[in-house]
Amino acid sequence: MLGLMQNQPLLISSLIDFAERHHGGGEIVSRRVEGDIHRYTYKDVASRSRQVANALDAMKLAFSDRVATLAWNGYRHLELYFGVSGSGRVLHTLNPRLHPEQIAWIVNHAEDQVLCFDTTFVPIIQAIHKHLTTVKHFVALCDADKLPADSGIPGLQSYEAWIGQQPDTYRWPEFDENSASSMCYTSGTTGNPKAALYSHRSTMLHAFAGALPDALNMSARDAVLPVVPMFHVNAWGLPYSAAMTGCKMVFPGPAMDGKSIFELIESEKVSFAAGVPTVWQMMLSHMAANDLTFSTLKRTVIGGSACPPAMITAFNDQYGVEVLHAWGMTEMSPLGTVCTLKNKHQALSSEDKMKVRLKQGRAIFGVDMKIVDPDGKEQPWDGKAFGDLLVKGPWIIADYFKAEGGSPLVDGWFPTGDVATIDPDGYMQITDRSKDVIKSGGEWISSIDVENIAVAHPAVAMAACIGVKHPKWDERPIIAVVRKPGATVTREELLAFYEGKIAKWQVPDDVVFVDAIPLGGTGKMQKTKLREQLKDYVLPGI
Ligand code: ADP
Numbered sequence: 367m368l369g370l371m372q373n374q375p376l377l378i379s380s381l382i383d384f385a386e387r388h389h390g391g392g393e394i395v396s397r398r399v400e401g402d403i404h405r406y407t408y409k410d411v412a413s414r415s416r417q418v419a420n421a422l423d424a425m426k427l428a429f430s431d432r433v434a435t436l437a438w439n440g441y442r443h444l445e446l447y448f449g450v451s452g453s454g455r456v457l458h459t460l461n462p463r464l465h466p467e468q469i470a471w472i473v474n475h476a477e478d479q480v481l482c483f484d485t486t487f488v489p490i491i492q493a494i495h496k497h498l499t500t501v502k503h504f505v506a507l508c509d510a511d512k513l514p515a516d517s518g519i520p521g522l523q524s525y526e527a528w529i530g531q532q533p534d535t536y537r538w539p540e541f542d543e544n545s546a547s548s549m550c551y552t553s554g555t556t557g558n559p560k561a562a563l564y565s566h567r568s569t570m571l572h573a574f575a576g577a578l579p580d581a582l583n584m585s586a587r588d589a590v591l592p593v594v595p596m597f598h599v600n601a602w603g604l605p606y607s608a609a610m611t612g613c614k615m616v617f618p619g620p621a622m623d624g625k626s627i628f629e630l631i632e633s634e635k636v637s638f639a640a641g642v643p644t645v646w647q648m649m650l651s652h653m654a655a656n657d658l659t660f661s662t663l664k665r666t667v668i669g670g671s672a673c674p675p676a677m678i679t680a681f682n683d684q685y686g687v688e689v690l691h692a693w694g695m696t697e698m699s700p701l702g703t704v705c706t707l708k709n710k711h712q713a714l715s716s717e718d719k720m721k722v723r724l725k726q727g728r729a730i731f732g733v734d735m736k737i738v739d740p741d742g743k744e745q746p747w748d749g750k751a752f753g754d755l756l757v758k759g760p761w762i763i764a765d766y767f768k769a770e771g772g773s774p775l776v777d778g779w780f781p782t783g784d785v786a787t788i789d790p791d792g793y794m795q796i797t798d799r800s801k802d803v804i805k806s807g808g809e810w811i812s813s814i815d816v817e818n819i820a821v822a823h824p825a826v827a828m829a830a831c832i833g834v835k836h837p838k839w840d841e842r843p844i845i846a847v848v849r850k851p852g853a854t855v856t857r858e859e860l861l862a863f864y865e866g867k868i869a870k871w872q873v874p875d876d877v878v879f880v881d882a883i884p885l886g887g888t889g890k891m892q893k894t895k896l897r898e899q900l901k902d903y904v905l906p907g908i
Contacts, residue, residue, distance in 0.1 A: 376570035378547055379452035379538035381609040386412035389586065389612030395634050396440040397619035397626070399484050400512070404441060408609070411444055416536035417529035418449025424532065425503060427455055427479055430546055434458040434478035434501075436469070436487045439596045439617040442507045442525055446482060447548075447596070447605050451566070452538050457548040459597040462487050463887035464559075470494040472551050472559055473501060475768065482507055482525065486620055488514050495519050543567040549767060550599050552696045561767035562697050564600070568761040571732060572699040573606035575761075580706045581730045582607065582638070582667055582690065589614035589634060589662075593627060593641035594670070598888050599700040602640055602669070602692075613638075624652030635662040642670035642889040643677060647827070650680050651850070660685050667692050667704070669726075671890045672796060672814045674821040678723055693726035693796060695782060697774075699761040702735070703727035703794050710791075724818070725795040726786075733759040735794060736779070737786055749789030752797055752810070755782045785810075802893050804833035804843050811843050811872045813893075819867050820845050823860060825853035830883045830891045831874060834905055842905060845874040846896060848883055875905055 385392065390409040398404050422433065433450045435457065437443045450457040458476050460469055469490060473481065474497075481498070482505040483491055491504065495518075504519050506512075510527040547566045551559040577584040584590065584607050592601040592615070600606070608615050616634045618627060627649050631639060646668060652658070666681060669692035681687040694700030705727030711719060729735050737745045737753035745751040756779035763780055765773050774780060785803055788794045797803070797812035804811040813831035820829035828848040833841035849855060857877040864873040884895035 375540060375543035375566070377452070377538070377540070377543060377566045378448065378569055378606065381570075381573070381606055382408075382412045382415055382448040382452065383538070385609040385612055392586075392612050393589075393614045394441050394444065394617075395615070396617040397621055397630060398440060399438065399486055399508075399620055406441065408612070411441065411448065413534035414445045414529060415448035415452060416534050417532040418445050419453035419536045419538070420532035421529050422450065422453055422455055422480070425480065429454040429541070430456055431480075432456045432458045432476050432478045432549070433480045433482065434460050434473055434476065435597070436460045436462050436481065436483040436490065437507055437596070438484055438486070438620045439592055439601065440484075440507075440619050441617065442482075443596050444605055444615070444617070445529075447600075448609075451547040451569075453536075454539050454541055454545065456546045456563070459548065459550055459600065461551070461595075461597045461887045462490060466490050466493045468559065470497045472561075474499050475558075476549060476551075476561065479503065480505060484508075484620070485512065485514060488517055488519070491519050492517060543570070548600060550597075550696050560769075562599075562699075562763050563767045564699060564761070568699060569600070569603070569606055572603050572701060572761040573610050575730045575732045576603045576701050577607040577611050578730065580728070581701065581704050582640075583665070584608065584611045584613055584638070586612040588638050589616055589636045591616040591618065591627075591631060591634070591636040591639040593618055593622065593639060593645050595888075598670075599694070599696050602667070602694070602700055604640060622648075624648035624650070628652055628658060631663055632661060637662055637664045638666070639663060640667045643668055643673050644671075644828075644885060644889040646677060646681075650677065651827075653685075660687060663687050665690060669693055669700075670888060672726075672818065673724075674818045675720060675724055676818075676822040678720065689723065691723060691725070691727055693784075693794070697763040697780060697782075698733070698757065698759075701730055701761075702733050702757060703729050705793070708791060722793060725789070725793040727794065728792045729794070732761065733757055735788070737788055742776070747788040747790055747792065749787055749793075749795075752785055752787045754800060755784045755786040755794070755796075756780060757782055802832070804831070804841050806833070806836070806841050806843065806871065807839045809871070813843065815868060816843055816845060816872065816874055819864055820847060820860065823855060823863050825849055825855035826860070827851075827853075828883050828891075830893060830896055832893055832897055832900070834875075834900075834903060836875075836905060837908065843872070843874040844876045844878060844900075844903070844905070846878045846880050846883060846900070848880060878903065 385408040592604040665688040667690040691705040745753040816831040836842040884892040
């Protein structure tokens with residue numbers, strides 16, 4: 367017997383319809399490439415998204431055709447989120463930090479038909495447009511009078527002229543909720559990038575789950591600032607959860623430096639912000655240097671790489687901001703776990719609470735996880751045993767787009783490539799990416815633990831721990847360190863700082879001071895590059 371409830375497909379268009387009807391006056395504020403601040407409402411987003419849909423129809427784009435964006439976080443990008451997916455096309459967000467050649471490869475692989483880009487990225491398009499085999503239309507996200515003259519980009523038109531000639535009435539089509547809605551390529555540090563292809567259903571379920579109180583806790587009372595780029599796994603799903611809850615959205619545009627982000631938080635009364643640790647590092651340094659405090663920020667979700675304890679403490683103790691440490695992947699839409707405390711933790715000392723907060727957190731409903739040994743045998747949830755982390759759920763990848771080499775799944779589970787422990791309360795803690803694991807004398811050393819201690823030292827801005835070959839122990843850890851501007855710390859002082867914080871054999875053998883640690887397109891430390899840079903390095907005494 368089937369249930370007797372309405373069978374309505376879960377479609378992204380319903381989000382913007384809802385936001386328009388129930389939160390029509392809700393504000394969307396964007397710092398623009400033009401440098402000024404733009405503000406309008408959900409009602410405007412909705413009507414301009416419908417213009418986008420009409421404009422795509424006028425271009426005769428078919429259902430599931432790909433529309434690419436190369437853009438910062440801003441209101442026009444948001445309109446494309448709803449207009450492209452809502453009308454049945456697939457939004458393909460490109461990462462401008464990749465090498466132009468790689469961007470061209472990705473556009474061709476995805477078979478993008480339309481490419482919309484911020485004027486910041488005109489040089490990239492000029493460099494690659496001749497190599498793009500499928501793109502028929504180039505649209506610059508600007509007013510008609512800001513269209514770059516003599517760009518050499520064929521048929522280039524301005525976004526405002528493109529949608530401006532379209533009516534703002536449109537009937538969103540109804541179709542199978544499993545249809546593709548957007549796609550995002552992983553950075554492909556090994557081999558060519560691979561694409562996760564999200565569906566309307568997966569996106570909607572992820573948006574519901576992401577907004578829950580023990581996840582990102584989003585509501586109509588919030589003003590959210592996604593510093594995480596909209597080209598980085600759909601800004602962690604925030605635009606969708608925001609439309610679902612009617613919260614104010616604030617977009618930073620291209621100004622991602624600490625000062626600009628801090629000023630935007632203050633001027634727009636942001637209550638909730640999201641980003642990777644490197645972004646917050648810049649903002650905290652700016653605040654410390656200028657003796658600043660927040661007046662409205664209540665919580666921040668930090669993920670993408672491990673959040674160092676020093677950052678959690680700074681936010682929490684110095685500024686009264688709750689840190690939600692979160693973990694996920696492009697292949698997971700991306701949310702997997704978020705670290706919020708349970709009732710039983712409330713009575714703990716702040717030191718013991720910190721031990722919990724440092725973990726990547728508990729699975730949100732919809733995500734199931736397990737850890738296994740090399741033979742695939744499940745490991746206990748005792749907070750000590752570690753193994754390869756596998757996940758499954760309705761917003762987790764089943765197959766890569768145009769997958770070569772078959773499904774990545776193992777018995778229905780997706781292997782994340784992370785190594786983790788899970789404690790009896792279900793809190794997962796990443797010890798390493800499996801390719802970054804350091805094996806010394808048969809024992810694993812968590813590079814994240816070693817890094818977290820280094821960045822807790824007041825003179826350290828950034829630290830990366832890697833393994834170096836050792837004749838007796840196979841590998842030994844060393845730590846590459848970037849000092850804070852003007853700060854001094856010696857190798858001996860830093861090594862002494864490890865005393866009593868981890869087991870002696872886990873303390874790095876050496877400290878290498880560097881000017882910078884190579885960062886990838888999504889702000890993560892690139893240890894492969896660092897290893898290359900340090901390939902001639904020899905451990906002391908060897
Ligand atoms: P995202 O785009 O969400 O950063 P990626 O697919 O680029 O996802 O990278 C996912 C990987 O980033 C994870 O498998 C994990 O290794 C790492 N990662 C993400 N969040 C965390 C975290 N909070 N702590 C440690 N590592 C993390």
